[in-house]
Amino acid sequence: MIKLEKYIVCRYNIFMKKDTIHSFVLIFIFSFTAAQAEIIPLQNLNYDDDNYNILSNATITSKNRMIKGIRKEEYTTLDIYRYTVKVHEDIWTIIAKTSLNIDTIATLNRYDFIGMVQEGKKVFLPDTLGIFFDSNTYEKHELAVRYSVKEEDILLIEDPLNKENTLYFLPETELSFLERTYIRGVVFHAPLMGAQTSGYGERIDPFVNEMTFHGGVDISSKEGKVVRASRGGKIFYADVSNGYGNLVILQHELGYYTLYGHLQEISVEKDEIVETGQAIGKVGMTGRTTGPHLHFEIRRYNQQLNPENIPLFLEHKADMQ
Numbered sequence: 324m325i326k327l328e329k330y331i332v333c334r335y336n337i338f339m340k341k342d343t344i345h346s347f348v349l350i351f352i353f354s355f356t357a358a359q360a361e362i363i364p365l366q367n368l369n370y371d372d373d374n375y376n377i378l379s380n381a382t383i384t385s386k387n388r389m390i391k392g393i394r395k396e397e398y399t400t401l402d403i404y405r406y407t408v409k410v411h412e413d414i415w416t417i418i419a420k421t422s423l424n425i426d427t428i429a430t431l432n433r434y435d436f437i438g439m440v441q442e443g444k445k446v447f448l449p450d451t452l453g454i455f456f457d458s459n460t461y462e463k464h465e466l467a468v469r470y471s472v473k474e475e476d477i478l479l480i481e482d483p484l485n486k487e488n489t490l491y492f493l494p495e496t497e498l499s500f501l502e503r504t505y506i507r508g509v510v511f512h513a514p515l516m517g518a519q520t521s522g523y524g525e526r527i528d529p530f531v532n533e534m535t536f537h538g539g540v541d542i543s544s545k546e547g548k549v550v551r552a553s554r555g556g557k558i559f560y561a562d563v564s565n566g567y568g569n570l571v572i573l574q575h576e577l578g579y580y581t582l583y584g585h586l587q588e589i590s591v592e593k594d595e596i597v598e599t600g601q602a603i604g605k606v607g608m609t610g611r612t613t614g615p616h617l618h619f620e621i622r623r624y625n626q627q628l629n630p631e632n633i634p635l636f637l638e639h640k641a642d643m644q
Contacts, residue, residue, distance in 0.1 A: 362483055365406040365448065368420040378404050381450035382422040389452060389495050398476050398494040402450045403431075403483055407443065414440040421448055426498045429506045430455040433484065435623065436508045438632035447483045453494040457482075463491060470496050505577060508633030512599060514553045514583060515606065515617050517544035523629040538627035539582065539620030546587055546615040548606045553581045553619070558595045558603075567618065568610020571603050577623075584618035585610050 365374050381402075388394065408417075414428060414437045425437060431447050432439075440446060456466060458479060467474045472493055482488035497503075504510050521541035528535040552573055559580065560572035567584035571591060574580055587607025591597060608615045621628045 362447070363402055363404045365404040368406070368412075368417070374404060378402075378448065378450055379421060382452065385450070385452045385495060386422045386424075389497075394476075394495060398451075398478060400478060400480065401492065401494070404448045404450070405483070406446050406448055408440060408446055410442055412440075412442065413437075417446065417448070422452075423448060424452060424497075425503055425506060426454050427452045430498070431483070431490075434506065435628045436632040436634075437506060438508065438634050439629075449492075451494050453492055453496050454498055455480075455490045455492050458489045458491050461491060466491055466493060472496055501576060505579065510575075511553045511581070511621065511630070511633055512551075513542075514551050514581075514619055515542050515544055515548065517542040517548075517617070519543075520616060523627075523631055539584075539618055540630050541616045541618055543614070543616045544606045546606055546608065549602045550583055550586065550604045550606060550617055552597045552599055552601045552603050553621075554579075555598045555601075556581075556596075558591050558593050558597065561589050561591055561593050561595075563609075566611035568612065569604065569607060570610075573597065573603070580620075580622045580625075582618070582620040582622065584620075585612045585616060587615075 363374055365378065366372050368375055370376055406417075414425065414434075417428065417440065418424060427449060428434065428440070428446065429437065431449060434440065454470070463474055463477050466472070466477060470493055476494060478492040478494065480490050480492050482490050498506075519540055520543045521537055523537060523540055525534050525536055554573070554575050556573045556575040558571065559574040560570060562570065564570040564584075567582070569584075569586035569589050571583040571586065571589055572580055573583075583604060585607055586604035586609060589604045591601075591603045597603060606615055606617055612618075619630065621630050
């Protein structure tokens with residue numbers, strides 16, 4: 324849905340009656356609101372569901388335009404469908420049955436990693452392929468330049484996740500290879516092989532015996548075992564940090580960071596460039612901890628992300644000792 328951000332007040336004849344002006348403004352606003360699209364419920368991803376047939380036909384047409392490199396003369400507002408993921412379904416099931424792609428589904432639903440598409444979760448599916456960005460974070464001109472599209476082709480739509488927010492929609496446009504790779508999670512390798520003793524989310528804090536939020540995963544291992552960079556990047560921080568103890572923070576592309584806490588020792592320095600799999604420290608129990616382990620986090624623009632949403636994350640074992 325397109326959201327009106329500003330009202331433009333024109334000069335009216337001084338003799339025009341106030342009631343007439345008010346009526347005109349009300350009619351204008353009502354007409355604009357009536358043109359907004361609604362969220363359409365989708366019960367099944369099969370031909371028994373009429374809404375699925377409409378969605379499928381539209382997305383196939385959109386996908387074919389992208390394959391052929393053909394763009395519409397004008398892009399208008401799009402329809403968005405709401406679907407609840409069923410048992411044994413994931414993002415690949417949805418892509419196969421709707422002809423949408425990772426870029427479209429992930430950016431509209433704000434999925435950091437594709438593993439966030441899980442049974443019982445609601446997912447929003449547009450009838451046109453493309454990519455979505457928060458209008459409070461990005462400028463339209465910036466997006467037009469970055470993705471080589473015309474500004475007039477970029478639509479402003481209501482955010483289905485938050486009605487008070489708006490998104491920019493770039494129809495039939497794709498993310499870069501690197502952006503898509505981050506969403507798939509394949510850029511991150513496990514920094515350490517070991518038993519995961521605590522996951523991401525709410526848990527009982529062992530020190531205060533109360534529910535608290537845990538912003539990463541804990542991987543248990545013996546003291547002194549080498550911890551390696553989950554992905555190459557620049558050392559943003561390498562020092563002591565309160566409850567984290569000896570902490571290394573690695574800065575990556577696109578606003579991503581990885582954090583490695585409770586280290587026995589740190590083997591890198593601030594501003595150093597490291598490669599994926601390079602040793603950056605050793606497992607310890609510095610800071611606020613009950614035993615030797617690595618506390619590992621992934622963040623984007625300081626927002627903590629759930630590493631457990633990366634498919635087969637702990638299977639990325641490249642040269643771990």
